[in-house]
Amino acid sequence: MVKCTVAREFWRFMKDATGVKLPDLHPFAWAHDLLEAKVCSKKDAAMIMCDMWTLWTSRNKRRHGENPWPLRQAVFWAQDTAMDLWHILHDEKQKKQTSAPIRHWQPPPQGWLKCNTDAAYDDESRTGAVGALLRDETGNYITASAHWMPYVLSALAAEAQASRIGLQLAVAHGATRVILETDCKVLVDLWHKEGERRSEIGGILKQMEEVAHSLIDFTLVFVPRSCNVSAHECARIAFSSRHLDEWQIPPESVVRALEHDCNHIT
Structure with a gap:
């Protein structure tokens, strides 16, 4: 998920799209280091974990004879997923907002x-x-x-x-x-x-x-x-x-x- 040809190209696209750079990861402790945010910020670590999962899913698709996602599509899917999950978690930690989340289209204020x-x-x-x-x-x-x-x-x-x-x-x-x-x-x-x-x-x-x-x-x-x-x-x-x-x-x-x-x- 880090050093193969496909992974290298994936991480290059990800850096261009998000600015997130894959840090140097220890071959045995990388998952722990990411989960504990020891090698980068928590937000970057969350993005990288979603990226890892996307690469693993694409690899499994390829091994089972399915068409894997094109690299750029995989990058943007991982990016959107990580951002959505981050903001969901961030909102939950903001200690109980009084208003319910918006689930439907709402009309604008008067004059807008x-x-x-x-x-x-x-x-x-x-x-x-x-x-x-x-x-x-x-x-x-x-x-x-x-x-x-x-x-x-x-x-x-x-x-x-x-x-x-x-x-x-x-x-x-x-x-x-x-x-x-x-x-x-x-x-x-x-x-x-x-x-x-x-x-x-x-x-x-x-x-x-x-x-x-x-x-x-x-x-x-x-x-x-x-x-x-x-x-x-x-x-x-x-x-x-x-x-x-x-x-x-x-x-x-x-x-x-x-x-x-x-x-x-x-």
């Missing part, structure tokens, strides 16, 4: 518009699609767009493009206060940590900043996938059709996703 964005990505072909959907303070549908992308660098880049397109969509429809929601935690972390932005999506984030300056208020927030069903459906349609569309009247599958999002709102 909410834009949900999502992306689909295929690592082998480097193709992708993005979806963005705009709603008002009562949950009413305003518009949605879906863009096919014949080339995109990574899943993270696709998510960043989705947010950029969603923000531009909101501004084009006269929004002045916008909440933009995505289920990509890494993207949100990079947006809020300006000094740690990687070059892979730095240019896209800069474009978003320039668009956001035209607004009175703007916030980019992370939501779980259960709160992002409609945007996911828009991206799925674009990925299947390989078209660029903007819908004043949503397709039937998007209507069903909207009902899924909003059926809890009274």
